[in-house]
Amino acid sequence: MTKGYFCTSLRFPDYRPVLFSIYIDMYKTRTAFISLIILLLISPVWGKAQQKRIISLAPSLTKNIYFLEAQNQLVGCTSYCTEALADNKEVVASAIKVNLEKAVSLKPDLVLVTTMTEPETIEMLEKFDIQVEVFSTPKDKEEVFEQFLQIGSLVNKKEKANDIVATSKQRIKEIKELLPAHNKDIFFQIGAQPIFSVLPGTFMNDYITILGGRNIATDVSTGAVTRESVVAKNPDIIFVVTMGITGEEECKEWQTFKGMKATDNDKIYIIDAEKACSPTPVTFVETLDTLVSLFKTGI
Numbered sequence: 001m002t003k004g005y006f007c008t009s010l011r012f013p014d015y016r017p018v019l020f021s022i023y024i025d026m027y028k029t030r031t032a033f034i035s036l037i038i039l040l041l042i043s044p045v046w047g048k049a050q051q052k053r054i055i056s057l058a059p060s061l062t063k064n065i066y067f068l069e070a071q072n073q074l075v076g077c078t079s080y081c082t083e084a085l086a087d088n089k090e091v092v093a094s095a096i097k098v099n100l101e102k103a104v105s106l107k108p109d110l111v112l113v114t115t116m117t118e119p120e121t122i123e124m125l126e127k128f129d130i131q132v133e134v135f136s137t138p139k140d141k142e143e144v145f146e147q148f149l150q151i152g153s154l155v156n157k158k159e160k161a162n163d164i165v166a167t168s169k170q171r172i173k174e175i176k177e178l179l180p181a182h183n184k185d186i187f188f189q190i191g192a193q194p195i196f197s198v199l200p201g202t203f204m205n206d207y208i209t210i211l212g213g214r215n216i217a218t219d220v221s222t223g224a225v226t227r228e229s230v231v232a233k234n235p236d237i238i239f240v241v242t243m244g245i246t247g248e249e250e251c252k253e254w255q256t257f258k259g260m261k262a263t264d265n266d267k268i269y270i271i272d273a274e275k276a277c278s279p280t281p282v283t284f285v286e287t288l289d290t291l292v293s294l295f296k297t298g299i
Contacts, residue, residue, distance in 0.1 A: 052109040054155065056081060057093050060278040061112045061135065064148055067164060067282050070155040075106045082274075104128050110154060137279065138203040141172070141210075144279045168281040172210060175292055179212055184295075186213040187235040187262070190277070191242055192250050195230075196223040198241075203279050210288060211295050213237070231257050237295065238262045241271045269294045 055076035056062040062081035065074055076092040077084035085091070092103040098121045103111070111125055111132045122132050133154060138144045145165045152161025186208050188198035197217035198204040208215045216233040217225065230238075240250045247270040254260075254268050262268050271290065275283040 052155065053107060055092060055103055055106065055108045055111045056084070057098060057111065057113045057117055058135070060280055061114070061151070063278055063280050063283065064151050065112075065155065067280060068152055068155060068157040068160050070157050073155055075108060076103060100124055104130075112151070112154075139201055140203050141206045141284060144203050144284055145169070145281055147279070148281050164281055168285045171285045172288065175288055176210060178292065179296070182212055184213045184236040185216050185233065186211070187216050187230050187233070187238045189238065189240045189242075189250065190223075190273075192246055194224050195227065197225050199223050203284070204276065207276070207288060207291055211291060213295075227253070227257070231260050234261055236261050236265070237267045237269070239269050239271050239291065239294075241273045241276045
């Protein structure tokens, strides 16, 4: 049998330089890919990709967006959103009526609405695969904070939202400690013709409770009241939440009811409706600060 042998005279190509070159190319490609991923993660371009195109269909929701410094994401608003109008944002709605065609044409990712928006409008927006978030009127200040935090999460501003809520809560605590104990009866009027009262179970009633006062409308169910019923309860202080000439006229009207404590002691005040009626942490505290400065003179 012939023994096996290895032919040392045969010569094979030396592939080592080629293999080394291929390895270097692979290493460079891998390094470049990793570098690209890192750049995407830290660059402004990546941050912009995370931003949304937002439409707000309520002035209070728009205010919250501005307080969160997320207005660069806002593309549409109502004709009553003063901050957005000053920024020349597109108007897509009045107080209630929404121009659906215009709203959809702005290609929003997210639409923020209140329960005042018609369900049919919400349904139509959702049919275009648009995310719609509905916010009800807060029942107390805690719901004001919760909704603000929710919006902060939706617009990628959670840290900013947490900071604002923490600051607001601290200020409320300071206000409670600032005011002395008392038992003043308060009438908190909203608008005129007809006259409405702030009711328990609403975030605006917290203005009264934080001040340590008593709401004279605890037994009112619908909010509508008459002047005679208010006079009969003889409030110590009247806050009129309205704007402009209407507020001045309301104050003059109340001042004709001699014998009522608020009239006799000159404790009838006008409060800025745009702030007082807006369920945002910032305007809530701003309104409280105004009320405290007035209320301390009424104790």
